[in-house]
Amino acid sequence: MKSSKHFKTIFFDTVKRFIPLSIAYWGLLAFFFPGIEALYELSTMLNNIGSLYILKFPSGFLGPMSQFEVCIVCGFFGIVFSAIIAFIAFSYLHNKRQMDFVGSLPVSRRTHFLARLTAVMALAIVPVIVVTFTGSAVVGFAGFPRTMELMLRICAVIAGNISLVCVLSICSGTVANTVISYVLISFIYPMFMLLVGIYPTAFVPGVNEFLMNANSVTLLSPISAVFTGTFSTISNDGMDNFSFGFDAGTVFFYIWWVVFTVVLIGISAILIKKRKTERAQNSYAFVAPYVVIRFFTSICVGFLGGLLLGEIFSVVPDSNVDSKNITFIAVFLIGFIIFTFITHLIMHLIYHKGMGKFAKWLILFGVEAVVGLSIFFTISTDAIGYVTYVPSVNDVKSVEFSFNDHEFIIDGVDYNKLKTEDKAVIEKILNFHKGVVNDIKEKHGGMYLPVRYIYPPMVDYYDEDFEYTDVYDDYRNNIRLVMPNGYTIKFNLKDGSSVKRYYDSSIQSIVEKYYSDLYKIFKTANVNEIGKIPQEYAEDLEVFINMDSIGYDNDYSYTDNENKIRGLMKAIKKDYRKVGYISDFSRGNYCCIVVNYENEYSDEYSFSQEVIEFDSRYVNTIKYLKEKMFVKNPPQDYSEYME
Amino acid sequence: MIEIKGLTKRFDKITAVNNISATIQTGTICGLAGSNGSGKSTLLRMLSGVYEPDEGSIIVDGELNFENISVKGKSYYVSDYPFFSNGATLTKLASYLKNIYPNWDNEYYYNLCKIFRVNPKGKVINMSKGLQRQVAIILAFSTRPKYLYLDEIFDGLDPVIRQSLKKLIVENVADNNMTVIISSHNLREFNDICDSMLLLHQGEIVRCGGVEDMKSRAFRVQIAFNDEMSLDLFKGMDIRNMNQNGRLFSFIALGDEQDIGNHLQSFKPAFMEMLPLTLEEAFINEMEGVGYEVI
Structure with a gap:
């Protein structure tokens, strides 16, 4: 008898068994997706005849709802249903009586398994496809490409989800252990990855923002991936809502879940032949996944527990950084060991249904403790020298420097970023950077721990006690720029590699020390800055005059007139080329023009503010100001900034 | 023919079957x-x-049996607790196995349904233990197996069905040259139908051979003497369970019936009776021989 006939028999038998559950699945999908759309259509129709006011949906509801419904309803139900039927369909592996029957059938184990797998795939995916098409038809195929793209993403993740349950079922001895393993992978893996990404980012100065993106955080967690892959991608720029289309992230998403599915099915096909029937109703059939799951779960919980206790108990008022560090490490160590051990113990009790062989598994606990603490100390002591590493000037080919929150991006190019290959500038920046990292090291006592109050708490912008100052007051009263929100520096080395460091506002007090010099370097090096941003993006100009020498008292002028902006910019450029950057900040010899740029042409709105300092040598600028645009009565909106 | 060669199966530290060899x-x-x-x-x-055996092999008609579709296609195994899924009925199971087993005999299936009188539309899971066994039996014989493995099959069957099953087995063996291996603790059933027996203890074969041979290997002996006699009289004989009541001795003697009889007659007993053991007694006797005694 051909195995294809066996395959078909087992396939249809499996499908038949799930008919009741499948009806519920179809029903739920149909109720929520085309159902709500149909309700909307009905309400619109009734509204038109003015009889059912209560069901009136907000304008524009239909489009977004179609997409959200596909994601939330189809995605959620698809993942949950596929996991449930996969658990049930592969539960025969965990039942000795059933294995007696299945094992004695004249069907190869692989054929039997693959037939069931195919049936589960069909049961979970076909309804999503049919319901999504039907739903789209109900709304007249509005937003059809997007809906189809979402459907494909959901189908890809459902396939991955089933193959994950499939492998776990083969490796497990009981259904309970399969479910527990699935849940742990689904939740511990993203948590572990977030920890790996967030911990250094949060506590090690210079780490380049959040290291992870949505794809890497949810690689092994279909239940998370179906939503993160659909709704957003977490990038260095933060949440990027509704990123549709085949960008790199989406392509990776598809490739990953297809490869994930294929690889896991391949592994299943190999393991099912090797799986010993008698492992049914035992703790596990193959130990490797259990070791990995227990390992990561214990470390993850231990790490979080240690950090939590460290945060709570390590605050020693009025102590120096060294004693704060030591206290934190001591509390962390105790917390880590306790939480790791408890997790290890609980997982043993769950997986083994008792304490049997616990002594043997203590070896794994030892490995968990050693690895977890090694990771912690490697990061915390900067064992690899990440924090203090500054490349030699001879190794650097070019440097890129930008103040955070000061970007002005047009078509992916940041016009406010300094990029130079000038060795003198590179050397200056290196020296500045060296000073910063040395100060950071000193301030931290060489340990990079989440100890509170290493830096003073950030001032709450809305704090009543906080004396509000803004850029305008600062220019007018202090002639000193408000500190930017940290900086990003990238050294492109001659060997092709690069060193990138990102510093946020937490090190503001350190940067402040070097800021005047740095700003001077930045401005001097970025000589063409004024001309870099296309003029059509200049939204308005504000002029702050604090100098008597050009014949005016302290004054202020504002314009958003395009011709005036263009004229003044032309004059500034002329002076800039002739005189260069004015670096003397002494009060009384200072004027500045603030140019506000707005980029509304691309999808992403960006805003930039350029400050151009000048003095009496900027004759063309002063002439233009005198003749064309000096306004004695500033607009009402800006009066609050005036004395 | 089934050839079992050096078969071993371990479950962690327990050796369930230890180096068994036999031919059926x-x-x-x-x-x-x-x-x-x-x-x-x-x-x-x-x-x-x-x-899958850890060591050794099982060769059926010259082929290794594990994951061998053709061997499995002519075999059927009824486990001690046959599995039936929640919604399974005899009809559904028959239609499933029809597509799986190459020798499925539909006509025979209907005949068996008449013999065993099981409701083919009833949910098997809701049936009694005996009826579930009958369902398993109907399905097993309908596949027309050449090799039938039955684990504790008589357990839960009423005497009428037990008799019908025995008849069915014997008919199939006689008519279709079927080979049947039955495990049971009820040795009376073996006495009725088995040609040979494998006696196992702690994963090893204690005795292997024909049923009659097994029974005729040991005899219950009662012997009385006119004079006081010492137990030393029986030295050199393979005897067990010796009881002495004055001049009356009763025991189990192992060996050839003729030899034992001649040997005991040489003591000139006043009375002597030699009876063959029942299969159950023979079983207990064999087990005692390996240290598995009645407490």
Whole structure:
């Protein structure tokens, strides 16, 4: 008898068994997706005849709802249903009586398994496809490409989800252990990855923002991936809502879940032949996944527990950084060991249904403790020298420097970023950077721990006690720029590699020390800055005059007139080329023009503010100001900034 | 023919079957008896291809049986607790197995349904233990197996059905040259139908051979003398369970009936009776020989 006939028999038998559950699945999908759309259509129709006011949906509801419904309803139900039927369909592996029957059938184990797998795939995916098409038809195929793209993403993740349950079922001895393993992978893996990404980012100065993106955080967690892959991608720029289309992230998403599915099915096909029937109703059939799951779960919980206790108990008022560090490490160590051990113990009790062989598994606990603490100390002591590493000037080919929150991006190019290959500038920046990292090291006592109050708490912008100052007051009263929100520096080395460091506002007090010099370097090096941003993006100009020498008292002028902006910019450029950057900040010899740029042409709105300092040598600028645009009565909106 | 060669199966630290070798001829009925946990069910599971042996092999008609579709296609295994899914009915199971087993006999299936009177539309899971066994039996014989493995099949069957089953087995062996291996603790059933027996204890074969041979290997002896006699009289004989009541001795003697009789007659007893053991007695006797005694 051909195995294809066996395959078909087992396939249809499996499908038949799930008919009741499948009806519920179809029903739920149909109720929520085309159902709500149909309700909307009905309400619109009734509204038109003015009889059912209560069901009136907000304008524009239909489009977004179609997409959200596909994601939330189809995605959620698809993942949950596929996991449930996969658990049930592969539960025969965990039942000795059933294995007696299945094992004695004249069907190869692989054929039997693959037939069931195919049936589960069909049961979970076909309804999503049919319901999504039907739903789209109900709304007249509005937003059809997007809906189809979402459907494909959901189908890809459902396939991955089933193959994950499939492998776990083969490796497990009981259904309970399969479910527990699935849940742990689904939740511990993203948590572990977030920890790996967030911990250094949060506590090690210079780490380049959040290291992870949505794809890497949810690689092994279909239940998370179906939503993160659909709704957003977490990038260095933060949440990027509704990123549709085949960008790199989406392509990776598809490739990953297809490869994930294929690889896991391949592994299943190999393991099912090797799986010993008698492992049914035992703790596990193959130990490797259990070791990995227990390992990561214990470390993850231990790490979080240690950090939590460290945060709570390590605050020693009025102590120096060294004693704060030591206290934190001591509390962390105790917390880590306790939480790791408890997790290890609980997982043993769950997986083994008792304490049997616990002594043997203590070896794994030892490995968990050693690895977890090694990771912690490697990061915390900067064992690899990440924090203090500054490349030699001879190794650097070019440097890129930008103040955070000061970007002005047009078509992916940041016009406010300094990029130079000038060795003198590179050397200056290196020296500045060296000073910063040395100060950071000193301030931290060489340990990079989440100890509170290493830096003073950030001032709450809305704090009543906080004396509000803004850029305008600062220019007018202090002639000193408000500190930017940290900086990003990238050294492109001659060997092709690069060193990138990102510093946020937490090190503001350190940067402040070097800021005047740095700003001077930045401005001097970025000589063409004024001309870099296309003029059509200049939204308005504000002029702050604090100098008597050009014949005016302290004054202020504002314009958003395009011709005036263009004229003044032309004059500034002329002076800039002739005189260069004015670096003397002494009060009384200072004027500045603030140019506000707005980029509304691309999808992403960006805003930039350029400050151009000048003095009496900027004759063309002063002439233009005198003749064309000096306004004695500033607009009402800006009066609050005036004395 | 089934050839079992050096078969071993371990579960962690427990060796369930330890280096078993035996040959079971085609067209015979072989009984598997043994103490609890002796490895009978494990042996049947290996014979049916459910378990893979750790060592050794099972060769059926010249082919290794594990994951061998053609061997499995002519075998059927009824486990000690047959599995039936929640919604399964006899009809559904028959239609499933029809597509799986190459020799499925539909006509025979309907005949068996008449014999065993099971409701073919009823949910098997809701049936009594005996009826579930009958469902398993109907399905097993309908596949027209050449090799049939039955684990504790008589357990839960009423005497009428038990008799019908025995008849069915014997008919199939006689008519279709079927080979049947039955494990049971009820040795009376073996006495009725088995040609040969494998006696297992702690995963090893204690005795292997024909049922009659097994019974005729030992005899219950009662012997009385006119004079006081010493137990030393029986030295050199293979005897067990010796009881002495004055001049009356009763014991089990192992060996050839003729030899034992001649030897005892030489003592000139006043009275002597030699009776063959029942299969159950023979079983207990064999088990005692390996240290598994009645407390």
